[in-house]
Amino acid sequence: MNAPSPAPSVNSVLLVEDDADLRAAVADILEDEGFEVHVAENGQDALAELDALGHLGLRPCLVLLDLMMPVMDGFTFMERFRADPGLSQVPVVVLSASVKEPPEGACAMLRKPFEIPALLNTVADYCGRA
Amino acid sequence: MSTSLADFLLQQRDAIMEAWEAEVRAIPAAQALPQPALRDGLPRLLEVVAALMRQRPQAGVASGLGAIPDLHALERLGEGFNLRQVVTEYRLLRGCVLRLWAARGGAAPLPEEERILHEAMDEAVAASVSRYTLARERTLQALDRISTAALGSADVAGFLPRLLQVLRETVAAVDVTAVLLREGDWLRVESVVGDGMAPGARVPVGEGFVGTIAATRQPLLVHEASEDARVGEQVLREAGLRALYGVPLVLDGDVLGVAVMGSRATRELSEEDLLLFRAMAARATALLAQAQAHARERAARAEAEASLVRLRESEAGLRRWEEVFTRLGVGVVVVSVEDNVMRDVNPAFARMHGYAPEELRGRPLEDTLAPESRGVLARHVAAAHSKLSHEYESLHVRKDGSRFPAFSHVTTFRDAAGRVVQRVATVLDITQRRAVEMDRQRLLAAVESERARLASVLDQMPAGIFIAEAPSGRLLMASRHVEVLIGRPFDLSLTAEALASEPYRVLHPDGRRYEVGELQLVRSLRHGEEVAGEELLIERPDGQRMTALVSSAPIRDREGTIVAAVATMTDITERRRAQEAALQAARFGERLIAIVSHDLRNPLNAIQLSATQLLHSEALPERERRLVTRLARSGDRMKRMISELLDFTRGRLGGGIPIHRVPGDLRAVVRSGVEELEAAWPERSLRLQVEPGHYEGEWDADRLLQVVSNLGGNALQYSPQGATVTFRLSDAGDAVVLEVHNGGDPIPPDMLPRLFDPFRRGATAGHGGGASSGLGLGLYIVEQVVKGHRGHIEVTSTAEAGTTFRVTLPRAQGTSGA
Numbered sequence: 001m002n003a004p005s006p007a008p009s010v011n012s013v014l015l016v017e018d019d020a021d022l023r024a025a026v027a028d029i030l031e032d033e034g035f036e037v038h039v040a041e042n043g044q045d046a047l048a049e050l051d052a053l054g055h056l057g058l059r060p061c062l063v064l065l066d067l068m069m070p071v072m073d074g075f076t077f078m079e080r081f082r083a084d085p086g087l088s089q090v091p092v093v094v095l096s097a098s099v100k101e102p103p104e105g106a107c108a109m110l111r112k113p114f115e116i117p118a119l120l121n122t123v124a125d126y127c128g129r130a
Numbered sequence: 131m132s133t134s135l136a137d138f139l140l141q142q143r144d145a146i147m148e149a150w151e152a153e154v155r156a157i158p159a160a161q162a163l164p165q166p167a168l169r170d171g172l173p174r175l176l177e178v179v180a181a182l183m184r185q186r187p188q189a190g191v192a193s194g195l196g197a198i199p200d201l202h203a204l205e206r207l208g209e210g211f212n213l214r215q216v217v218t219e220y221r222l223l224r225g226c227v228l229r230l231w232a233a234r235g236g237a238a239p240l241p242e243e244e245r246i247l248h249e250a251m252d253e254a255v256a257a258s259v260s261r262y263t264l265a266r267e268r269t270l271q272a273l274d275r276i277s278t279a280a281l282g283s284a285d286v287a288g289f290l291p292r293l294l295q296v297l298r299e300t301v302a303a304v305d306v307t308a309v310l311l312r313e314g315d316w317l318r319v320e321s322v323v324g325d326g327m328a329p330g331a332r333v334p335v336g337e338g339f340v341g342t343i344a345a346t347r348q349p350l351l352v353h354e355a356s357e358d359a360r361v362g363e364q365v366l367r368e369a370g371l372r373a374l375y376g377v378p379l380v381l382d383g384d385v386l387g388v389a390v391m392g393s394r395a396t397r398e399l400s401e402e403d404l405l406l407f408r409a410m411a412a413r414a415t416a417l418l419a420q421a422q423a424h425a426r427e428r429a430a431r432a433e434a435e436a437s438l439v440r441l442r443e444s445e446a447g448l449r450r451w452e453e454v455f456t457r458l459g460v461g462v463v464v465v466s467v468e469d470n471v472m473r474d475v476n477p478a479f480a481r482m483h484g485y486a487p488e489e490l491r492g493r494p495l496e497d498t499l500a501p502e503s504r505g506v507l508a509r510h511v512a513a514a515h516s517k518l519s520h521e522y523e524s525l526h527v528r529k530d531g532s533r534f535p536a537f538s539h540v541t542t543f544r545d546a547a548g549r550v551v552q553r554v555a556t557v558l559d560i561t562q563r564r565a566v567e568m569d570r571q572r573l574l575a576a577v578e579s580e581r582a583r584l585a586s587v588l589d590q591m592p593a594g595i596f597i598a599e600a601p602s603g604r605l606l607m608a609s610r611h612v613e614v615l616i617g618r619p620f621d622l623s624l625t626a627e628a629l630a631s632e633p634y635r636v637l638h639p640d641g642r643r644y645e646v647g648e649l650q651l652v653r654s655l656r657h658g659e660e661v662a663g664e665e666l667l668i669e670r671p672d673g674q675r676m677t678a679l680v681s682s683a684p685i686r687d688r689e690g691t692i693v694a695a696v697a698t699m700t701d702i703t704e705r706r707r708a709q710e711a712a713l714q715a716a717r718f719g720e721r722l723i724a725i726v727s728h729d730l731r732n733p734l735n736a737i738q739l740s741a742t743q744l745l746h747s748e749a750l751p752e753r754e755r756r757l758v759t760r761l762a763r764s765g766d767r768m769k770r771m772i773s774e775l776l777d778f779t780r781g782r783l784g785g786g787i788p789i790h791r792v793p794g795d796l797r798a799v800v801r802s803g804v805e806e807l808e809a810a811w812p813e814r815s816l817r818l819q820v821e822p823g824h825y826e827g828e829w830d831a832d833r834l835l836q837v838v839s840n841l842g843g844n845a846l847q848y849s850p851q852g853a854t855v856t857f858r859l860s861d862a863g864d865a866v867v868l869e870v871h872n873g874g875d876p877i878p879p880d881m882l883p884r885l886f887d888p889f890r891r892g893a894t895a896g897h898g899g900g901a902s903s904g905l906g907l908g909l910y911i912v913e914q915v916v917k918g919h920r921g922h923i924e925v926t927s928t929a930e931a932g933t934t935f936r937v938t939l940p941r942a943q944g945t946s947g948a
Binding site for chain 2: 017019021022024025026028029032068097098112114115116119126
């Protein structure tokens with residue numbers, strides 16, 4: 001990421017989730033609340049999306065990250081993400097059914113299945129209301 | 131016819147001698163003499179007388195007769211005639227001449243001739259008397275000297291030299307005298323006086339001079355010994371002898387020996403010397419015989435005395451034997467060979483058979499044998515006769531008919547020809563020995579059958595069993611199952627140590643081969659180690675590996691010394707495989723549950739989020755709102771199920787549900803739980819009773835909330851609609867106790883032990899709503915959470931008191947609930 005680190009957008013969220021239905025449900029809820037939701041199916045997609053946003057001079061205020069995903073899982077994504085000084089400032093909230101501890105660098109974790117209030121409260125903690 | 135007496139004597143000489151002989155035979159000494167010896171010099175005497183009648187000598191007839199009367203007297207002396215008989219001979223001769231002259235019928239003889247006849251007869255008588263008397267006196271003197279010599283000589287060896295000495299002194303012309311005694315076909319020079327013969331020299335009977343005398347039993351006289359062919363003996367020929375005379379020493383027809391005398395001076399020996407020699411020889415013969423008889427008698431006496439001594443000794447021995455025979459504890463019987471009759475038995479033999487010894491003597495040996503043993507007696511007798519001794523066992527019978535086993539040792543006694551003359555048997559009553567032997571046999575049989583039973587039991591066992599003995603290490607047995615297990619015939623000649631080498635392949639579970647010292651049987655045998663259930667692999671000939679569980683232990687004697695070791699080997703291949711498979715299946719199942727419940731959360735989350743979002747829509751008509759509410763509630767139930775499944779798999783896979791204890795007040799947790807239940811079961815009556823006390827401690831609030839929720843939900847679900855569910859919290863010092871009670875039907879007693887098992891459900895169906903997911907994991911999770919707090923849970927359930935779950939929770943991590 002050679003682009004200069006843009007200022008984070010207050011209502012832009014990157015949702016990384018391989019389950020299409022859940023991805024759509026979460027995106028709908030957040031969009032209903034006025035968030036701009038970027039989606040990615042796995043870690044690799046997410047990195048590409050972040051790169052693309054970066055080129056546009058955009059940076060999300062929060063990454064909602066599933067852990068168990070094909071192609072590139074959440075853990076690998078976190079390693080790459082943290083290695084990028086431009087991105088490492090962006091908070092990451094892990095969405096997972098796993099009992100395992102969240103990967104290093106994650107700010108919080110929402111255990112699946114989570115409910116709408118929990119989702120909205122968590123997102124509100126890191127981003128301003130749209 | 132006219133004839134002269136001289137002519138008549140010459141012509142009628144034989145007739146005169148015949149007439150004379152007929153008359154003279156009346157004399158006893160004359161009877162055995164042959165005719166020439168009897169007539170001797172008398173026919174010649176008649177011729178000399180006739181010659182004197184013709185010459186008509188002036189000086190008388192005495193000198194004209196010469197030596198004839200002298201010699202005749204000596205002959206008669208040697209032939210045993212006495213003087214009267216010699217005189218009678220001449221009287222009869224004169225009488226015969228005159229009687230036959232008168233018988234021819236002629237005239238009286240001429241006076242001159244008749245005078246000469248009478249003068250000659252008288253002169254012959256006178257000369258005979260004179261010569262006879264002189265010779266007899268000399269002989270008597272010699273014999274007297276011989277007798278004197280014989281006196282005081284007890285043996286032949288001492289007597290003979292004296293005899294010969296006397297002989298040489300008596301006969302002046304003799305230079306050498308010797309006596310040879312007969313020894314079988316030889317003559318041995320026994321004694322010599324003078325030079326010429328060597329003592330001890332031997333001559334065969336029948337050869338040479340002395341041999342001829344012994345063979346012919348006649349005296350022999352030679353005149354020139356060195357030239358005469360009859361003298362074959364070298365020593366005699368070279369002794370320089372001229373006259374040599376020998377006589378046989380004959381007694382009762384037996385030739386005892388030969389006496390010899392020789393002269394170097396003269397070739398003639400006088401008749402008187404010869405006669406004397408013969409008389410001395412005769413006397414010597416008698417003495418010799420007597421001496422020999424004495425010697426024989428002495429020898430016989432010595433022999434008899436020796437025999438007597440031997441007899442005395444043997445008598446003493448015999449007495450000893452009799453004593454032994456009598457007192458011996460072993461039965462002894464002497465049996466005669468020809469009729470098998472008992473000649474003698476000792477008291478022990480008789481006692482053994484219930485008889486007195488005299489009752490058995492003379493009876494057949496068979497009488498002491500039981501009828502069934504009699505048949506083989508002949509065989510034993512034959513066996514005894516074929517060798518020196520024979521041993522056998524047989525059944526004997528007593529006088530009272532009772533029987534007993536006996537051991538017999540038979541010895542045969544033989545004569546010089548090797549024929550068996552008698553048998554002696556020693557007989558031993560072996561009842562005791564037989565009894566002991568039978569006991570031993572019984573014991574052996576018992577031990578053997580015990581062993582066989584043990585072996586068959588061991589063989590029947592589904593485990594392989596080895597027993598090895600110490601210190602040899604030799605394998606005493608291996609049960610049949612061993613061969614099944616190892617897949618090859620088992621070699622019992624091996625030692626325990628050999629099991630570590632080919633062809634056996636014993637491996638550790640990791641495939642490494644067993645060292646000798648690692649074998650369980652060897653460890654028990656050598657070090658007394660007790661090994662319980664070690665796993666090993668055995669590679670069979672087909673390469674297949676069998677898993678076996680091996681245990682072993684030493685077997686010790688009373689002193690504690692290891693005498694053997696036993697090892698059992700169980701084939702657990704199948705069990706291990708099944709266990710492995712079950713474990714795999716369980717792991718797979720749990721993993722499956724974990725994956726599925728995890729993956730279910732994404733769509734579930736989508737359903738919940740969407741349903742909730744929809745419910746937020748104010749435009750939703752009432753009917754649709756009810757549908758979406760049901761959708762959301764089912765999603766919620768599904769969420770709990772998944773949550774429980776995850777807890778369960780966590781409990782199974784991860785070593786228990788994770789508990790994070792933080793300080794807090796349990797009352798708040800319980801109140802919160804009860805409130806949630808009231809919200810979920812609005813139609814039911816719930817009651818919370820908190821006893822005074824302290825409820826601070828370290829708790830995992832979320833998990834304990836789950837406990838309150840599950841126990842409460844359970845109580846509500848399994849109690850009647852109108853029944854109150856009571857929660858009671860009490861302070862128990864180090865612990866806090868939570869009780870959840872409900873009335874209604876009790877839990878069936880057979881369910882109580884498995885109440886906390888996973889996937890169990892109560893018999894009564896649930897009454898809707900509430901906390902239960904319906905998977906039957908609620909109580910399982912409760913127990914896991916309580917255990918995670920190091921607490922415990924118990925349940926009592928009766929129709930009268932209802933059902934109470936009682937949870938004891940220690941306040942801190944280090945303390946445990948009392």
